[in-house]
Amino acid sequence: MKVHGAAALLLVTGLLAGCGSSSSDEAGGPVELTWWHGQVETQAKVIEELAADYNKSHPDVKITPAVGTTNVDDMLQKVQAVLAGGKAPDIAYMYGTWMPHLARNPKVYDLTATVKAPEFGWDDFWPSERAVSEVNGKVVGVPAVVDNLGVIYNKKLFDAAGLDYPGKDWTWDDFRTAAKQLTKDGVYGTAYPVTGTEDTVWRFWPMIWQQGGAIVTPDGKKSAFNTPQAAQALGLWSAMARQDKSVYLDQNGEKFLPLFQSGKVGMIIAGPWALLDIIDHKVDYGVQVLPGYNGNHETIAGPDNWVVFDNGSRRAKASADFLTWLTRPEQDARWTLGLGNLPIRKATTxxxxxxxxxxxxxxxxxxxxxxxNAKQARPHVPVYPEFSEKVGNAISEALVGGTPPQEALAMAATEADTVLGRAR
Structure with missing residues (x-):
């Protein structure tokens, strides 16, 4: 889900390199593949090294890594543009929330047979990764990066407040109590990004799942989040923000992590991507699972995927074979662990x-x-980004604008149902 490291600052170098069929492909020479990865600096260097190693050990294949776009956020749009022109990369890095949209495109290669082959080890990937990759029985991509949300806390601030560190069985009421007691002398107990984007929304979904709720109906045609349980969850955050004054409301989403690093916020809900920067700032921190309801500490994962585009059976098959190699534990360790990301498969541990x-x-x-604890995927609906926006705006209205939680959720449900209706 998160853009890691410097991946948000990309170059356009090699944008269209190798997108079309090469003469060597047509003549039966080495299969030439283009790999749009959307990474720079250290990440790009690892990509280059992996491609070089594969090319050396597989002389019948030549993989050419290319950045692909100026920003990973624009990868889907850029790929769609070149697809319209009859060209596409062979492999591209795509956000997991795009999978339902991609699944509808006939140019997206079905990787089901690839991942179900014994040598791939599909069961070695965590269920949340597999759930994001598979849409209506079709495997659209294979995991490239995975993360999840937990709570990162400042041990020094907990010690100063005389608080025990969070335990594995803590509740959302415990979280609120701790945040309130940490809030003093210019320090906020916690923070929440209220940008109205998915950064706002994905922090809310686990609280619904923990109570046995759903986001959309099973057929994906209607929203299902407007419930008393969801109102209770949003009400907790609203009370913390507006009554306890224990929540720093980050309206651009870029301030809460620096504030945590400087000792001005006691706890943040974040993922593994935050730890390297926190270590660099020499914060004495701890990590705990999300607070829960009734012993359920379900979280949310944000897998991103490698997606293959069908540029002919020879190139598609070669791309799938490469991804089989790339996701083996030895290569996984180089790509994920070496860059401070979680392993994408259990064997890597x-x-x-x-x-x-x-x-x-x-x-x-x-x-x-x-x-x-990541057991579900976000809804497999092609309009999820727009659907999410309606919910994100409602959360922001409740926390910043003071709209009653039940009213905010009802408004979001009406708007989200309109979005879902247009997608039929």
Whole structure:
């Protein structure tokens, strides 16, 4: 879900390199593949090294990595543009929330047979990754990056307030109490990004799932989040923000992490991507699973995927074979652990590289274990981005504008149902 490291600042170099069929492909020479990865700096270097290693050990294939677009956020739009012109990369990095939309495109190669092959080890990937990758029985992509949400807390601030560190069985009421007691002397107990974007929304969905609720109806035609349980969850945040004054409301989404790093926020709901910067700022931190309802500490994962585009059977098959190699534990360790991301498969945790990884980044293993608490995917509806926007605006209205939670959710449900209706 998150854009990691410097991935948000991309170059356009090699945008269209190798998009069409090459003469060597047509003549039966090496299969030439273009890999749009959307990474720069250290991430791009690892990509280049992986491609070079594969090319060396597979002389019948030549993979050319290319950035693909100026920003990962624009990858879907850029791919659609080149598809309209009859050209596409062979492999591209795509956000998991785009999978339902991509599943409708006939140019997206069906990877079901690839992942179900015994040598792939599909069951070795966490259920939340598989759930995002598969849409209506079709595997649209294979995991590239996975994360999840937990609570990162400042031990020094907890000690100063005389509070016990959060435990695995803590509740949302416990979270509120701790935030209130941490709020003093210019310090907020916690923070919430109220941008109205998915950054706002995905922090709310686990609270619905933990209470046995759903986001949309099983047929995907209507919203299902406007319930008393959801109003209770949003009401908790509203009371914390407006009554307790214990929540820093971050209206651009970029301030709460620096405030945590500087000791001005006691707890943040974030993922593993935040830890490297926190370590750089020498914060004495801890990580715990999300607070829960009735012992349920379900979280949400944000898998991103590698997607293959069908540029002919030879190139599509070669791309699928490459992804089989790329996602094996040894390559996974180089691509994910080496960049401070969670492993995408369980077998990677058995490697010496993983032992070093969790030693270098304390409590990263809590996030790895927390993948077991990520059991559901966001709704597989092609209009999810617009659907999410309606909910994000409602959350912001409740926390910033003071709209009663039940009223805000009812308004969001009406607007979200309109969005879903247009998608039929």
């Amino acid at each position: 058995e490697l010496p590289a993983y032992e070093k990884f969790i030693k270098d980044i304390p409590d990263m293993d809590v996030f790895t274990a927390n993948l077991d």
